[in-house]
Amino acid sequence: MTVYLNGEFMPLEEAKIPVLDRGFIFGDGVYEVIPVYSRHAFRLPEHLARLETSLAAIRIDNPHSRAEWTALIARIIAANPWDDQGLYLQVTRGVAPREHLFPKGLVPTVFIMTNELVTPPRQVVDAGIPAMLLPDFRWLRCDIKAVSLLGNCMLRTLAADQGAAEAILVRDGFLTEGAATNIFVVRGGTVLTPPKSHLMLPGITYDVVLEILQANGIGHAVRPVTEAEVRAAEEIWCTSSGKEVLAVTTLDGRPVGAGKPGPMFHRVYPLYQEFKAKVMRAPAHA
Numbered sequence: 001m002t003v004y005l006n007g008e009f010m011p012l013e014e015a016k017i018p019v020l021d022r023g024f025i026f027g028d029g030v031y032e033v034i035p036v037y038s039r040h041a042f043r044l045p046e047h048l049a050r051l052e053t054s055l056a057a058i059r060i061d062n063p064h065s066r067a068e069w070t071a072l073i074a075r076i077i078a079a080n081p082w083d084d085q086g087l088y089l090q091v092t093r094g095v096a097p098r099e100h101l102f103p104k105g106l107v108p109t110v111f112i113m114t115n116e117l118v119t120p121p122r123q124v125v126d127a128g129i130p131a132m133l134l135p136d137f138r139w140l141r142c143d144i145k146a147v148s149l150l151g152n153c154m155l156r157t158l159a160a161d162q163g164a165a166e167a168i169l170v171r172d173g174f175l176t177e178g179a180a181t182n183i184f185v186v187r188g189g190t191v192l193t194p195p196k197s198h199l200m201l202p203g204i205t206y207d208v209v210l211e212i213l214q215a216n217g218i219g220h221a222v223r224p225v226t227e228a229e230v231r232a233a234e235e236i237w238c239t240s241s242g243k244e245v246l247a248v249t250t251l252d253g254r255p256v257g258a259g260k261p262g263p264m265f266h267r268v269y270p271l272y273q274e275f276k277a278k279v280m281r282a283p284a285h286a
């Protein structure tokens with residue numbers, strides 16, 4: 001695997017950072033995960049816009065223009081063997097003596113790697129996944145795509161302890177998101193999802209799914225969703241760049257709806273695949 005670190009392309013094994021990097025010491029940095037289909041970075045401008053928002057929120061000057069990011073990403077995609085890739089990029093504040101206050105004038109650490117993208121196989125899409133409903137005990141700035149994901153990792157592991165593939169999170173009686181996904185539920189034939197706020201990551205896939213619902217006249221509402229509505233949902237879906245759209249078919253060990261992906265999922269999943277296919281047919285990035 002060829003990766004990028006601070007101006008250079010190199011094999012992963014050669015990429016090294018100093019131990020005083022604030023990403024290592026404090027988790028002081030932000031990241032993006034961008035799916036690449038047939039060597040096309042999916043929704044790249046949207047991912048770069050979210051990166052800009054995350055960087056601004058933690059007061060790191062963006063080390064690259066959009067054109068520079070696009071060129072770096074194109075080089076990493078081209079330098080690696082897979083047509084479909086899960087591209088990961090991270091910016092940390094840089095290296096400094098350990099001190100909580102954000103130091104000024106540091107040179108940010110920029111790292112990009114990529115792996116083969118393995119989207120959920122057909123049998124997982126057909127069966128759906130088990131999830132647990134858990135209290136969202138993370139911080140109150142979940143809109144920032146921060147590398148400090150300890151809360152998310154703990155919640156995902158608590159769910160895994162019970163044999164579940166995702167943790168669906170509720171705070172003060174309302175759905176927020178999944179530990180690594182956004183969540184949609186179907187109630188009375190309408191698709192519901194919470195509005196963007198500081199309590200959830202503004203998912204790129206979440207936006208794509210809303211666009212698909214809108215474009216196809218599928219009844220939906222973006223509004224707060226109660227825990228009771230999640231528990232009584234006819235369908236639950238989780239969405240992310242890696243998982244795409246997956247049905248949750250058991251919640252806390254009980255079937256969601258009929259315990260298999262529901263009719264609305266069967267409508268939306270092919271539309272999502274069609275949307276992706278259009279991207280793959282477009283001309284590749286330079």
Ligand SMILES: Cc1ncc(COP(=O)(O)O)c(C=O)c1O
Binds near residue numbers: 177181201204205239
């Ligand atoms: C906490 C959380 N919410 C939502 C998402 C989905 O975001 P996206 O669709 O941009 O991948 C992710 C993705 O990793 C995530 O970590």
